[in-house]
Amino acid sequence: MIPIKIHTQPDDSTCGPTSLHAVYRYFKDSIPLGEVIKEVPSLDEGGTLEALLACHALNRGYRARIYTYNLHIFDPTWFSLSNDEIIDKLEQQLEVKKGSKFIRATQAYIEFLRLGGELRCTDLTKGLLKEYFDQGIPLLTGLSATYLYQSAREFGDAEGNSVYDDVRGYPMGHFVVLCGFAEDQKHIVVADPYQENPFFKNNYYEVKASHLLNSIMLGMATYDANLLAIQPADTQPIED
Numbered sequence: 112m113i114p115i116k117i118h119t120q121p122d123d124s125t126c127g128p129t130s131l132h133a134v135y136r137y138f139k140d141s142i143p144l145g146e147v148i149k150e151v152p153s154l155d156e157g158g159t160l161e162a163l164l165a166c167h168a169l170n171r172g173y174r175a176r177i178y179t180y181n182l183h184i185f186d187p188t189w190f191s192l193s194n195d196e197i198i199d200k201l202e203q204q205l206e207v208k209k210g211s212k213f214i215r216a217t218q219a220y221i222e223f224l225r226l227g228g229e230l231r232c233t234d235l236t237k238g239l240l241k242e243y244f245d246q247g248i249p250l251l252t253g254l255s256a257t258y259l260y261q262s263a264r265e266f267g268d269a270e271g272n273s274v275y276d277d278v279r280g281y282p283m284g285h286f287v288v289l290c291g292f293a294e295d296q297k298h299i300v301v302a303d304p305y306q307e308n309p310f311f312k313n314n315y316y317e318v319k320a321s322h323l324l325n326s327i328m329l330g331m332a333t334y335d336a337n338l339l340a341i342q343p344a345d346t347q348p349i350e351d
Contacts, residue, residue: 112291112300113137113249117314118144120304123273124157129304130251130286131164137249138343140171154215157267158284161253161337162219162228168341169226174348176229178239180328180336184216190232194224216334235327235338237292237320240299242349243340244291249302252327253335256285259318259326260309284333293317 117133120126121144128148135142151167153159165175179185189197201217224230233239243250257264264280265273273283288302298317306314330336342348 115302117302119306127159127286162223173341178338250289251339254326255329257282282332284335
C-alpha cells in the first residue's frame with residue numbers, strides 16, 4: 112500500500128486541494144495545506160475541478176495525466192488527437208454549448224492541455240490502477256460521493272453547508288486518493304479527506320474495487336469521473 116498521509120479537509124468544499132496536498136506530501140513537497148487551498152481556484156458553487164488540481168501540479172513542475180470519462184466535455188472520438196487539436200475542438204464546442212460549470216470546466220481543460228498535461232480515455236479497470244500502484248504512484252480521483260457512500264443526495268443550505276436530503280438533494284462529487292489494493296486484492300485502500308464520511312467515519316478505509324470503479328464513472332453527473340496521476344518530472348512515466 113502507498114503510505115499516503117491525508118489531513119481532514121477544513122470545510123465541505125476543500126476535498127480537492129486537501130487530496131492534492133496529500134499527494135504532494137507523499138512526494139516530499141513541503142507546501143502547506145493552506146497554501147494549496149488558497150492557490151487552487153474554486154467554483155462559484157463551491158469545490159473545484161480535477162483539471163484545476165492538475166494545473167496546480169503542472170505549474171509546480173510535476174507531470175500530470177488525467178484519465179477522463181466525462182462525456183459532458185469530451186467526445187470519445189477526440190482522444191486520438193493532439194493537445195492543440197483537442198483545444199480547438201473544445202473552443203468550437205464552447206460556441207454552441209452553454210452553462211456556467213460547463214464553461215468553467217472547458218476553460219480548465221484548455222489550460223491543462225496548454226500546460227502540457229496528458230489526457231487519456233482508457234477503460235477504467237483494476238489493471239489500470241495496478242499499473243500505477245505497482246510503481247508507487249497514488250491516484251487522485253473525482254467521483255460520486257453519493258454512490259460511494261450510498262448516502263442520501265445533498266443540497267446546500269443558507270450557510271453553505273451540505274445537507275443530506277433524499278428528496279431535495281442532488282448527487283455530490285468528491286475527491287479522494289487511491290493508495291493501492293488491500294491484501295485480498297478485491298478492495299482498494301482509500302485516503303479520504305472527509306473524516307466524517309458516512310462510509311466508515313475515518314480518513315482511511317477499504318472499499319470493494321467494483322463499487323469504487325462505479326463511483327468514479329458515476330462522477331460524470333457532477334463533472335468528475337476522472338483519475339489524476341501526478342509524478343515528479345524526473346521520474347519515469349507510466350507507459351500507455
